[in-house]
Amino acid sequence: MHHASFRQLEALTLVARHESVSRAADALHVTQPAISLQLRTLEDICGIALTRKVGRNIQLTAAGEVMLEFSERILRLWEQAADELAALRGVTSGTLRIGAVTTAEHLLPPLLVPFTMERPDVRLKLQVGNRAEIVNMLARHEIDLAIMGTPPRELRTNAARFARHPMAFVASPGHQLMKKKKLTLNDVMAANLLVRERGSGTRTAIERLFREAGHPLNFGSEVSSNEAIKRMVSAGLGIGFLSVHACGLEFEAGLLAILPMQEHPVEADWHVMHLTDQPIPKVAAAFQDYVIEHGQELVERELEGAYKQSGRRRKPRADGAAAAE
Structure with a gap:
């Protein structure tokens, strides 16, 4: 040939x-x-x-x-x-091929900007999609690193936790539930609760929260887009359960606020991962090390701003993370 x-x-x-x-x-x-x-x-x-x-x-x-x-x-x-x-x-050069689930789209800029500014020869190829799409890209070697909540069981990956992932119930600042001082899951269940599709990180988290509280999984609507949920909730059409990372701009603009619930924040972990069956490029390895070392610190800065804009503040927890007040 x-x-x-x-x-x-x-x-x-x-x-x-x-x-x-x-x-x-x-x-x-x-x-x-x-x-x-x-x-x-x-x-x-x-x-x-x-x-x-x-x-x-x-x-x-x-x-x-x-x-x-x-x-x-x-x-x-x-x-x-x-x-x-x-x-x-x-x-340190080359193309950093990274994929992230949709919810992590708002998490990546504070991680990628300082990394790439210190390494001007690094080119970036970022893919954003739902969990199934990112897992498929990783399996097909279209990306070298993936960022998501829970590592996929269907692939053999080397995954490392690098930051906490806070999720919360959000609503329009003018929603009637915002006037109540203490809310419960019963109050949320009585409202039109909008959640992501099955398999997404926030959907898994809210299902676990309801099961642990002994509540049935009766949700108002299932929506496959964070942006759609935010638009519907800001218009007063219900309550959303979303990543705090994804709502920073809406908090700042006064379109959304975090509901005052004792359950907040619901926290999980962010993971960065690659396939175990082959070595990853040096630029990907460098970014993975950078995220593991600096990820929590950079994420905390973003979260402080998000909670402040939502009219709430975070306090240190015993485990070193932070909770909302």
Whole structure:
């Protein structure tokens, strides 16, 4: 088989990921004919069809699946080679490929900004999605690190806790429950409680909270987006159970506030993880170490601001974390 180029291998991987020549072209910032030409050239080199058109989508043939696996490995090794050479020059560089569940989207900026500012040669590729999407990206080696609440059981991962994850019941500042001094889960159950879909971190946490209190899992509505829940709750259409990280801007704007409940905050752990079956690039290892060392401190700064904007404050707990007052 004649030599193929990295551009041809990259075109194949992007077409496979997006199932579309046009979306692959957008990802590479080239024209559709350029992607089609790369695919045709690669098929000529391989001597067999690698893709087929199914409706409006492009799918891989059996040969394409084989070629995709090797293409991803070759491109990943090339990136690692560049990182190793940079390390020999004393430079931390390369592409930091990281994925995070949607709730962690608001958590990442205070972690990524100082890390990348200290390392100007590091490029960032951030993927945000629901838990299933991030787990799939990790399994397919599309990302090197993942940030989520609970490590996936279906994959063998090396996971490390780096910060606490506070969650709370939130409502519009003008909601009638905001006037009560002491709220219970019974009060919340009587309202229209909006929760995330099954499998999400906040959904798992609230289900555990209700079960431990002996309450049935009767929720008002299930919504697959933090943003949708925040918009509905700020409009007075119910109460939400969300990550405090995700509500900072709404607290600041006076659109949401934390309900005064004894159960607050409900806390879990944030984990950073990678697959155990292969070494991760040096830039990913450096970020993982940075998050483990500085994550809790940086997250605490963000949370102090969020609680202050919501009209509440945090006090130290015996375990070194903080609770809301």
